[in-house]
Amino acid sequence: MALKINDNGTDRNMTAEEEAAHLAWAEQAQAEVEAEAEAQAAKQAARQAVLDKLGLTADEAQALLG
Amino acid sequence: MAYTSSQIVQAVPTGINSALVCVKAETSFSAVTSVTADSVFTSSYTNYLVKLIFNTSTTNEVLMKFRVSGTATSTNYNRQRLVFNSSSVTTDQLTAQTSINLGGTNGAFEQSNDINIYNPQIATATNVYCLSQNNFANYTTGNAGLIFSANQSASTAFDGIEWSVATGTFTGKYSIYGYSKTV
Numbered sequence: 001m002a003l004k005i006n007d008n009g010t011d012r013n014m015t016a017e018e019e020a021a022h023l024a025w026a027e028q029a030q031a032e033v034e035a036e037a038e039a040q041a042a043k044q045a046a047r048q049a050v051l052d053k054l055g056l057t058a059d060e061a062q063a064l065l066g
Numbered sequence: 067m068a069y070t071s072s073q074i075v076q077a078v079p080t081g082i083n084s085a086l087v088c089v090k091a092e093t094s095f096s097a098v099t100s101v102t103a104d105s106v107f108t109s110s111y112t113n114y115l116v117k118l119i120f121n122t123s124t125t126n127e128v129l130m131k132f133r134v135s136g137t138a139t140s141t142n143y144n145r146q147r148l149v150f151n152s153s154s155v156t157t158d159q160l161t162a163q164t165s166i167n168l169g170g171t172n173g174a175f176e177q178s179n180d181i182n183i184y185n186p187q188i189a190t191a192t193n194v195y196c197l198s199q200n201n202f203a204n205y206t207t208g209n210a211g212l213i214f215s216a217n218q219s220a221s222t223a224f225d226g227i228e229w230s231v232a233t234g235t236f237t238g239k240y241s242i243y244g245y246s247k248t249v
Contacts, residue, residue, distance in 0.1 A: 004235065006095035007102055014099070022100060025140050026232040028164045033127050033232065036160060036167065043156070058153070 086115060090242035097123065097235040103242060104136055104226035107187040111244030116181040118168075118229070120238030125172045125203075126231050129165035130181075132192060132218055133226030140164040142219045151202075151210035165230070166194060166216045175201040175208060176238070186224045193217045 002013035003022060014022065051061055090106045107114060120128055131138045143163040149156050160167065171177050177200045184193040194216040202208040218224075229236075 003100070004098040005100045005102065006093070006098045008104055009093045011095060011098060018100075022230065025138075025164060026230070028140075029129055029230075029232040032160070032163055032165075033167065036158065040156065040158060043158075 085246050086243040087111070087246060088241060089114070089244045090240070092239055092241040094239040096237045098237075099235055100228060100230040101236075101240070102133065102136075102138075102226060102228045103240070104133060106227065106242050107183075107225050108244075109187060110247075112185060112188070112247060113245040114183045114186065115243045115245065116179070116183065116227070116240060117243075118179040118181060118238065118240040119176050120171070120179075120229070120236050121174055121176045122170045122172065122231060122236045123234035125170065126234045126236075127170040128168045128177075128236055129230050129232065130168055130194075131165045131228045131230070132186060132222075132224035133228050134222065134224055136226070138228045139218065139220070139222065139224070143216065144219060145214060145216040147215075148213040149210060152207050166214070166218075168196065168214070168229075169198065169200055169212055170231075171201060172203040175203060175205060177201065183227075186227075189221045189223045191217050191219045191221065192224060 003019050004011060005014045005018065051058060054061070056064070089108075089111070090103050093103070095101050122128065131140060131143070133139065141164065143166050145160045145163065145166050147158050168179060169177060177198055179196055179198045181194060181196045184195075186192045194214065196214040196216070198212040198214070200208075200210040200212055202210060
């Protein structure tokens with residue numbers, strides 16, 4: 001099924017050229033999105049590790065920081 | 067007696083009605099992978115405001131790129147983001163990206179965006195400041211705020227803009243306004 005584009009206000013199917021360009025870019029973009037999600041998860045895990053070491057919940061840590 | 071619109075005369079002080087000039091009328095799109103708006107950035111205005119509302123078909127992200135003569139530029143995007151939601155305040159920075167990631171929703175819940183774009187039509191870096199109201203998967207606990215500071219760092223003059231999703235589709239509407247340069 002062809003991908004759809006809203007081309008300056010008109011919905012239509014992408015041309016073969018447009019679709020190929022989009023799919024090539026989308027692969028890179030998806031990798032960027034996944035890398036960002038992984039970075040956020042790693043940041044969250046590091047934060048949780050510190051909280052665990054201190055024996056605090058996230059709410060307690062927030063209360064401490066004001 | 068009823069009046070038609072052509073019979074009504076409005077008295078508006080000079081300048082009041084010209085601060086923001088609509089350069090792209092509200093445009094709706096439905097279940098598409100990509101949305102383009104070409105020939106919207108011109109020398110008539112230096113800075114622009116885009117009102118963009120969307121929801122995504124699945125848990126995916128809407129990605130923004132600038133265009134020149136109908137072709138999207140997929141390099142040199144940098145973004146700093148602040149996200150505040152029910153449980154946390156987080157920041158993240160992305161550099162040398164293929165687009166500016168505006169975030170996403172999931173299903174029928176909308177994300178509303180005020181996107182300020184500075185100097186797109188001038189051959190210098192194009193800067194973006196965006197405020198977004200996000201409802202991730204619901205309108206209660208999913209309510210989140212997003213602030214983006216972003217740029218396309220090449221010295222390129224752009225005349226258009228594009229939003230796309232890497233997976234699934236998105237639905238919504240947008241309009242584009244130029245900030246008047248004169249009083």
